[in-house]
Amino acid sequence: MTTTSPAPGTATPARPFDAVLCDLDNVIRFYDSSRLTELERAAGLPEGTTASVAFHPQQGGPLVLGQITKDQWVEQVADRLGGLDGGVRVPAQRARELAGALARSPFRADGAVVSALRGARTAGLSVVLVTNAALDLEEDLAAMGLTDLADHVVNSALEGVAKPDPEIYAIAVGRAGAAPERCLFVDDRRENVEAAVALGMTGVHFRGPEDLRGALAFLDR
Template sequence: MARERATALLVDFDGVVRRWDPAVAAGVERDYGLSTGVLGEIAMSWGLLQPVLTGRVSHAEWMSSVADALTPSVGDPGQARAAVQEWQRYRGEVDPEVLAFIREVRAAGIRVALGTNATDLLDADLAALDLTDEWDVVVNSSVIGVHKPAPEYFQAACAALETSPGRVLFVDDEDRAVSGARAAGLSAYRWNGPADLRYLRAALAV
């Protein structure tokens, strides 16, 4: 049986709307004599990441724990903190094609939610990137206390969109999140880049 056409869009932030230039972290690591990729490896280690994504610790506390874990590599706690602070000053860049698509979708009368595993810094990032008013709702894992790909996350997102799961199209660049959304009853599309926008426009009839 064919699925109903989606009447709402739930879109991931990092990797879809926001892009990160890997040269920034690489430059910080080079300047501080760190091994390539170590900042991301420490920050994304699940023991440090999971608490901040569910709101149990703040973004600032998360970064402090990253600096603590980095200290043995640097040999000086002050240098470790400085490296992390410099790395964190860069807040990414908006993909203009994706932003244009989101505006088209909303102009067509389709509700759009930002659905992201994020920290308590999200609102400040959205403001800094001039994205605060680009969404009908924002579903931040650290606010609701549960992260993708848990079914409870997608239930909360659909409730925020006031749309049944079968009518929500979810777009994310991570396979686990896409699988979780499908298990929760949403349509879900694995994002590969702006070339996918043609398909998404057709799926939403915009």
């Protein structure tokens, strides 16, 4: 775990935070990409090629900013894999299979992380999900049984701004109803954590459930 804090402020040792601002993907939600990997191998592509194309800013940016739907994104990724605009060239049908497999990858919620966040909320901390996601996020949360996990969800596709832009952090802090120095920010991407810390929050660079549990250990005292 890497925990970084701003200069000493008003936080107290007994309860240093009033809110937890938490990322979704690779913190709470994890994908099974085994089918996609099989298809990439069959196509002679290195593992991760499809995701690299799909989440390149040119493709992934419009998706997480709510400018296109997931179906439109899949079409664009397939076109790129099929060799349009100088992208990776694979047969059109295979390109569609790869893009579809990425979009339909099964996912699950990590029980340990969910439990820690539910415990924080029960203890009186405001919990806010802050995620760069697509317009159908609510459907995904419902599929995981997590519609009641957080007090608020700040979805980049609805806000029109994505991490690490300071504006989305300001939105999340406002929804949490807490000062930045009273917020714990948890994310698997270091640049997102650093952006939160620059705004006065305490940041946790997430690598596993123990990172979150450690940051919330004060609730067990």
